[in-house]
Amino acid sequence: MKRSNRLVSLTNFFLENPREHRQLPYFADVYESSKSSLSEDLDIINEVFQREELGFLERTSGASGGVRYIPEFSREKSIQFIQELRRKLEDPSRILPGGYLYMSDILGDPGQTREIGRVFASAFARQPIDVIVTVATKGIALAYAVASFLDVPVVIVRRDPKVTEGSSVSINYVSGSSRKIQTMVLPKRSLKEGANVCIIDDFMKAGGTITGMINLLEEFDANVKAIGVLAEADDDEEDRVVEEYTSLVKITNVDMRRKYIEVHPGNFTDR
């Protein structure tokens, strides 16, 4: 195959299969090309990926050597994305009764959720993560976006058991803001014991929901390696029950009367 065609095909392969390791002979077979030509192809692709801040190709040498694509935003690109998000969220028409913020348009846009996922995946790229865990409903799209870049599966904690998933483990927890007792359920079959877990959710106030997930995950002997929330609300620090987490934005002030919202960068930018 000609170099120009190979470059298009290889670029597609890497983008569709992030983190999947392949040995050079695999590509040499597919494209009927020499390893040296392929090696040059990979240099070109790596150069463009790095310049466009899409991540890089990680190459290993030796008998089982090969290549895989690590999708990773640069810190600068992530921070730039967070600034754009802040501007969008500060739109006063988002204010809902109760001081909540309408975010469903952003969470409903596959392009936006994909970029948010890419920021989290970049932040957690060095952690050994086996699975992304989220709770129904609004964090699900973000969880899949992160998972697609880290090449791991998604497990969804539900608030209601469903007959169609077999036996499950459930816990009760106290919701941080409403102080109500709620239930969380995870099918036994959905998570291997001792898995390394990354929790993703759209919003965190006092952190009751995330604490509930952590407690539920303890029943599976899971190791929570990372916690990512899109937006955190400014809360009394003494009320906050979750300490180690990464937030992209922090909503510090929602003034319904004056129709004013203040959104700051989350603790991601302190990393």
Added chain:
Amino acid sequence: MKRSNRLVSLTNFFLENPREHRQLPYFADVYESSKSSLSEDLDIINEVFQREELGFLERTSGASGGVRYIPEFSREKSIQFIQELRRKLEDPSRILPGGYLYMSDILGDPGQTREIGRVFASAFARQPIDVIVTVATKGIALAYAVASFLDVPVVIVRRDPKVTEGSSVSINYVSGSSRKIQTMVLPKRSLKEGANVCIIDDFMKAGGTITGMINLLEEFDANVKAIGVLAEADDDEEDRVVEEYTSLVKITNVDMRRKYIEVHPGNFTDR
């Protein structure tokens, strides 16, 4: 920029921005290249995309002419994917009490949901669709996958109203299989009146949930242009309340005692 670098960059652009129309001068600016060179680049990319059955580049000429990438599986590739899915689903260890089938591993795999989304997006590519609608929880990942290929947003119908989304419209409906009365809710703000809608869900038996969604969508004067379900269960035809839909697989027989599952291709293959 050199052709080889341009090809990598352009391939990434098209894959990340399906259906987004751009005029050639846009690319000429970005890459500081002549339109004729770019035109050759697009020929190469289109050739590879078509050969690998990833879809094609749609080019328009004239003053506002340009190019966009239409991601589309060929019919053969879709059917091949459905056959693999059938094999996976026929694994007897999937049988759950009540004759249900465990599918959360497939629905939890971002790579699998993406491919399922690509099959639906290919099937509905010629329909004028403005938005994908699904109901919480299990269809959500599929809905986002379809939406990402059709470049439209996702709206999630909930079974419980949430305070954080503002005023909403709700309906009661009768679940087809359990004959229980249930509620469905959609925030007013989430859907424009008169939108062209594609409904996506993971599973359909008698079709009560989908009928509920159709009724709820009538309140928004939406036009349901397409309905896609991953798996349908063989049901008495007279019980079925939804007539026009596309299913990828059809579960015809789940024999708990003999540990036997029979999965056939859905009506997608009759198209």
